[in-house]
Amino acid sequence: MVAEHPPLLRGKLRRNESMARHVSWRVGGPARTYYEPADIDDLVVFLQQLSPDEPLLWLGLGSNMLVRDGGIAGTVIATGGALMDLERIDALTVRAGAGVACNKVARFCAGLDLVGGEFLAGIPGTMGGALAMNAGAFGGETWPLVRRVETIDRHGVRRWHEPGDFQVAYREVRGPAGEWFVAVELHLQSGDGAASLARVKELLERRNQTQPIGLPSCGSVFRNPPGDHAARLIEACGLKGACHGGACVSTKHANFIINGGDASAADIEELIVRVAETVERVHGIHLYPEVRIVGDAAPGGVQP
Numbered sequence: 001m002v003a004e005h006p007p008l009l010r011g012k013l014r015r016n017e018s019m020a021r022h023v024s025w026r027v028g029g030p031a032r033t034y035y036e037p038a039d040i041d042d043l044v045v046f047l048q049q050l051s052p053d054e055p056l057l058w059l060g061l062g063s064n065m066l067v068r069d070g071g072i073a074g075t076v077i078a079t080g081g082a083l084m085d086l087e088r089i090d091a092l093t094v095r096a097g098a099g100v101a102c103n104k105v106a107r108f109c110a111g112l113d114l115v116g117g118e119f120l121a122g123i124p125g126t127m128g129g130a131l132a133m134n135a136g137a138f139g140g141e142t143w144p145l146v147r148r149v150e151t152i153d154r155h156g157v158r159r160w161h162e163p164g165d166f167q168v169a170y171r172e173v174r175g176p177a178g179e180w181f182v183a184v185e186l187h188l189q190s191g192d193g194a195a196s197l198a199r200v201k202e203l204l205e206r207r208n209q210t211q212p213i214g215l216p217s218c219g220s221v222f223r224n225p226p227g228d229h230a231a232r233l234i235e236a237c238g239l240k241g242a243c244h245g246g247a248c249v250s251t252k253h254a255n256f257i258i259n260g261g262d263a264s265a266a267d268i269e270e271l272i273v274r275v276a277e278t279v280e281r282v283h284g285i286h287l288y289p290e291v292r293i294v295g296d297a298a299p300g301g302v303q304p
């Protein structure tokens with residue numbers, strides 16, 4: 001916990017902040033403490049004031065996170081409205097703060113006639129989240145673009161790392177323990193910006209045709225197993241449209257679970273478990289969630 005009136009802080013500090021307001025599934029209990037830093041220097045001050053045993057959860061735009069109904073017994077650090085610097089630093093390199101939306105980065109690069117980041121336009125999260133997840137779409141992935149990343153630890157110490165300091169796989173990134181991303185330098189190629197923007201438009205149209213964009217979801221719930229698609233396996237089990245409480249498997253894309261409006265996090269998690277169990281029983285394939293499930297079950301609630 002931080003002191004009740006910490007000196008020098010310029011960010012937004014809230015107690016018992018509903019996480020449903022900050023994640024794209026629109027569910028989840030409160031965070032005991034929620035902090036949106038004003039900028040990187042403010043984040044350093046905030047971290048230096050934290051007690052060493054305070055649990056920390058880093059949040060981007062919450063587009064890949066299921067927060068349980070009992071909320072977060074710790075501090076959430078929200079970068080989505082902060083760490084927003086975005087600039088070209090040399091001919092082929094763009095530096096982005098961890099809080100910058102991926103979509104903005106894709107368009108910024110195209111505007112500079114720098115190509116290779118078009119796929120980022122379809123990822124509704126921050127660059128920090130994209131680094132943590134190795135987010136990807138339409139054949140592109142985040143880490144092949146990375147020249148180096150800047151991290152911060154819980155004492156507010158900042159470091160630069162090369163990609164070789166991280167083990168990067170499909171939707172999985174392991175790196176130095178206890179460090180989080182605050183910025184990235186992306187290496188692009190020189191190209192035709194107008195063509196790049198046209199590609200962005202085409203990818204977003206394809207996405208709109210195949211995914212339930214605009215409804216509360218977290219995108220694909222499960223990782224694709226090697227050589228197959230989770231959506232195909234789920235659909236083949238007849239689970240499209242299957243519901244649990246207010247949560248339903250999308251009828252448009254079987255790997256999406258939609259909050260119909262009154263779902264709880266427990267409804268969503270129980271549906272995730274049911275889908276995974278059914279796919280395992282029918283196909284003999286174990287699906288692993290791509291979405292990060294965090295926090296505590298509601299008092300008296302059951303954590304599947």
Ligand SMILES: Cc1cc2nc3c(=O)[nH]c(=O)nc-3n(C[C@H](O)[C@H](O)[C@H](O)COP(=O)(O)OP(=O)(O)OC[C@H]3O[C@@H](n4cnc5c(N)ncnc54)[C@H](O)[C@@H]3O)c2cc1C
Pocket residue numbers: 024057058059060061062063064065079098122123124125126127128129130131132133134135136137179180181182213214217218219220292
């Ligand atoms: C409609 C829809 C479509 C989607 N399509 C795709 C897609 O095509 N491809 C794809 O890969 N994903 C997709 N996603 C999932 C999601 O957008 C990505 O995983 C995205 O990278 C998450 O970014 P975020 O900022 O929202 O992260 P969050 O959901 O806020 O966090 C995700 C994880 O990253 C960690 N994290 C966040 N910021 C940092 C940081 N600065 N440092 C360290 N860790 C951090 C969090 O602690 C958490 O573990 C989609 C989601 C939706 C809702």
